[in-house]
Amino acid sequence: GAVVSQHPSRVICKSGTSVKIECRSLDFQATTMFWYRQFPKQSLMLMATSNEGSKATYEQGVEKDKFLINHASLTLSTLTVTSAHPEDSSFYICSARVLTGGSSYNSPLHFGNGTRLTVT
Amino acid sequence: GNSVTQMEGPVTLSEEAFLTINCTYTATGYPSLFWYVQYPGEGLQLLLKATKADDKGSNKGFEATYRKETTSFHLEKGSVQVSDSAVYFCALNSNSGYALNFGKGTSLLVTP
Numbered sequence: 382g383a384v385v386s387q388h389p390s391r392v393i394c395k396s397g398t399s400v401k402i403e404c405r406s407l408d409f410q411a412t413t414m415f416w417y418r419q420f421p422k423q424s425l426m427l428m429a430t431s432n433e434g435s436k437a438t439y440e441q442g443v444e445k446d447k448f449l450i451n452h453a454s455l456t457l458s459t460l461t462v463t464s465a466h467p468e469d470s471s472f473y474i475c476s477a478r479v480l481t482g483g484s485s486y487n488s489p490l491h492f493g494n495g496t497r498l499t500v501t
Numbered sequence: 502g503n504s505v506t507q508m509e510g511p512v513t514l515s516e517e518a519f520l521t522i523n524c525t526y527t528a529t530g531y532p533s534l535f536w537y538v539q540y541p542g543e544g545l546q547l548l549l550k551a552t553k554a555d556d557k558g559s560n561k562g563f564e565a566t567y568r569k570e571t572t573s574f575h576l577e578k579g580s581v582q583v584s585d586s587a588v589y590f591c592a593l594n595s596n597s598g599y600a601l602n603f604g605k606g607t608s609l610l611v612t613p
Contacts, residue, residue, distance in 0.1 A: 425603045474544050489535055489547045493544050
């Protein structure tokens with residue numbers, strides 16, 4: 382259980398175009414999903430928290446107009462990289478938490494397999 | 502904010518060697534602690550977790566104990582295999598509690 386599916390796994394786009402990445406929780410509902418970005422040989426940086434039915438919460442330094450997040454249903458969040466530039470090339474990973482009867486602090490995040498974005 | 506510091510790699514070991522990857526944390530309150538593993542080209546998989554002091558998380562031969570007195574959560578395995586080659590991330594709850602903050606990752610290479 383607790384499968385998070387991310388699509389596409391790889392995408393190459395030209396500079397100036399927009400790219401949409403989908404994140405789905407396949408066997409559970411996720412009111413909150415998280416988008417991370419991973420640079421080569423570095424850790425994951427939290428970009429934003431996606432909230433179903435409301436605006437996403439962005440981390441400091443993340444451009445909300447560039448990284449558009451939509452969480453229209455309990456099983457789907459999308460990240461759109463608008464007007465992509467080569468510096469946006471990265472590995473983007475979404476995650477979600479299955480809420481159990483206990484505190485959310487104790488529940489692990491389940492991750493998608495990531496999307497490798499290359500902007501040429 | 503809440504953060505973790507883990508030893509930098511890469512770590513190269515021979516098969517059946519003993520593994521330790523150090524992780525220390527700084528946090529307000531009492532966060533849960535996690536170890537995740539990332540195989541090449543894939544997302545992260547939860548390896549183990551501990552939710553309170555003195556808890557020991559274990560999975561697939563890996564263990565880590567939540568040490569409040571030393572603010573540590575070191576990952577250990579008694580006998581590594583080639584298939585354990587991956588990047589290992591230590592993580593804890595963010596200050597909001599909802600997201601996780603990750604260490605920089607430690608790359609492990611196990612040779613036959």
